[in-house]
Amino acid sequence: MRVSPLLLAALLSACDPTPSVPQDHPSPEPFQPMQVQAAVDVAPAPGFADQTGGGIFATAEGNVIRLRLDGTKAALESHPGNTVTPGRARAVFRMGPDSALVEADNGLFLAQSGWLIAPPWREVLSTGLAATAATPDGAVWLGHASGLYRLQDGALSALKVNGQALEGITTLASAPAEDGSQGLWFLRQETLSVAVRTAPGTWQVRQVTSLPLKEGERVVGLAGLGASEKGKGEAWVLTSERLMRRAADGWRQVALARKPEQLLAAGRFIWVKVDGKLLSHDAEAGTWGEASGVDTREFRFLAADESGCAWVQLGADTVALTRGPIPRVLGLLEGSQVVEDALVVRSRVVPGVAPLSFVYEVAGVEVPVRGPDYSLGGSEADGTPKPYSFVGLEPGLHTLSAVARYADGTEARRSVSFDYQPLSTVALGWDKDIRPIHEARCAKCHDSGPARPLSTYTLWKDNAELIIAAVKDQRMPADGPLDPQLISLIQRWAATGANP
Structure with a gap:
């Protein structure tokens, strides 16, 4: 007897105990990424990418270095006030939008403003850091071999369950919990959990049981998509078979043509390595792209930043990949809370061809500016950038876009989401x-x-x-x-x- 394909699919579905999952079907558009190669050899270890350009990485020789937007080396030195030198660097982790945490032979060091600083709480933790994540309340979470720690306002505290340390965490991601509350997702001993903020300074750990895994399917990766004026934050999960995301209506499968292998996120951007292909998702625009001309046979993600740039290793080379000549915004960081009525906001364009024109867009207003500083508020007679007033904005989420327009008709855009909460109120x-x-x-x-x-x-x-x-x-x-x-x-x- 011949069984029709539709009937066979229905019979197999009825026998499958795994509940059906709504699917997204991306249609990636090819793009030729800009590639900037690092001028030094970088180790195959986690790094930090700065949304204003460049990043901080460990070298193959065990040094920690700071790279500029063009891939050249910038200053990064041990602070004169340190009582101990870092020693050989092992890995670099994100601390905040403009700072990183360096794990070295002699412990943990904060990398900020060109300095490596020995923080007072470093004596609590030895080497063994696996992951970090920052939550919207300003806390930085450290997944360490000895447990899960919360760092806020310079104070370090451990999160425990029934007095027991949460050892063995491999991945952290900041994203709303399933009930919409502020959450910290983490992978521990192949179990997916989320710590939910129930009150200021109080967190409750819940195991995620709603993820519709098939028999034998395992969670292997985790990433958090940031929130903005256009969309809420989301948790993205990489399993041994597929890619899934926790949307407002529940879990959804991102149906890719091939099996996903690596996942990385920053801000509103997701990067996915898929069996010989490299995909990029811009959640703000709702689009997917496929990078052309990138040999991914020997590939590893190192870091990503909120501008949509990913630092990767292609064989022996370390390369920064972006969708185009995206401007970098200085003075306003992705996801930050703006408490001042006025800020000095400038932009840095990618070295090379200067844009024909440059504008900022905020709250429906387009503000044209000139180089070389591209200051949102204009400049004084002596060239000093002026602050731009946000007084007319309503408190809440907003987006500032820096747009460079070129003579060939193309444009490059950097959109920065921020929360305006003026302290004057x-x-x-x-x-x-x-x-x-x-x-x-x-x-x-x-x-x-x-x-x-x-x-x-x-x-x-x-x-x-x-x-x-x-x-x-x-x-x-x-x-x-x-x-x-x-x-x-x-x-x-x-x-x-x-x-x-």
């Missing part, structure tokens, strides 16, 4: 807003240490100008620069009356 106080910064980053030297006493509200108020100058110039804290948002918080507290 929030009452600031020393005890509520500034004391936590002091206790986490300043008290070690300024309470009982050798530095100027700053242990009380009165001392902070009397020395506000000196404090602001020191943190803006990155002379303080001694163990490394403050996050820009914390600097802004101190400035706004002082400017609005330095309330107790």
Whole structure:
């Protein structure tokens, strides 16, 4: 008896205990990526890609280096205040949008602003770092051989379940949990779990049981897609057989022509290595692309940044791949919370042919600017960039796009999502807003240490100008620069009356 293909499919489906999963069917468009080769040999180890261009990597010789947008080497030195030198570098991990964590023979070091800094909490953790991820509340999570740790405002704490450390974590990703709450996804001993924020400083660990895996199918990779004005964040899961994502309506399979092998994400971009092909997904535009002319026979992802750039190893070469001459935005970072009414925002174009014109787009307004600084707010007579006022924006999520237009009719666009929450609408106080910064980053030297006493509200108020100058110039804290948002918080507290 002959059975029709449709009937056979229906019979097989009825026998398959795996629930059906809605599918996305990408149609990748070929693109010729720009390729910038690193001028030094980079080790096959995780690295950090900076969305303003370049990145930080370990070399084959065990050194840690900082690379520029054009692939050349930039300055990166051990801070003079360090009591120990890093030693041989093993790997580099993302800490924040403009900082990285270097694992070396002598422990963990923070790489920021051209310095390798030994943070005070480094003594808690030895080598054994596997992954890092940053959540929207400003915390950085460290997946370490000894457990899962949360770093916020300079303080390190361990997340445990029933008093037991979460050892064996291999991958971390920041993305909303299945109920939409803030979540940290992690892979541990081939089990997928998510830590859910239930209250400030309180997290609950849940095993993900809704993922519709087939018999014998395993989770092997994990990535987080960032949120923006156009879409929510998502968790993407690479299994031993396919690629899946957690959308607003549940799990969906990304139906690719061939089996996916590697997965990497940053911001609103996803990169997937698929059996001889390299695919890129721009979630903001809702498009897929397939990189042409890239030999992926000996291929490894090293790092990706929020501009859509991926640093990869192609055989013995380390190469930065982008969809085109994407401008890099300076002064505004992807996913950041903007608390100031005005910012100096500039752009850096890819070396080579200058654009015919350059504009910014924000809140439906197009602002034309000129080079070489491409300053959103224009420039003073002496060339100093002016700040651009965000006062007219409603609080909430927004997108700033930097658009370079070329003589051949093409354009290159960099879109940066940010959350505008002006502090002028929030009452600031020393005890509520500034004391936590002091206790986490300043008290070690300024309470009982050798530095100027700053242990009380009165001392902070009397020395506000000196404090602001020191943190803006990155002379303080001694163990490394403050996050820009914390600097802004101190400035706004002082400017609005330095309330107790």
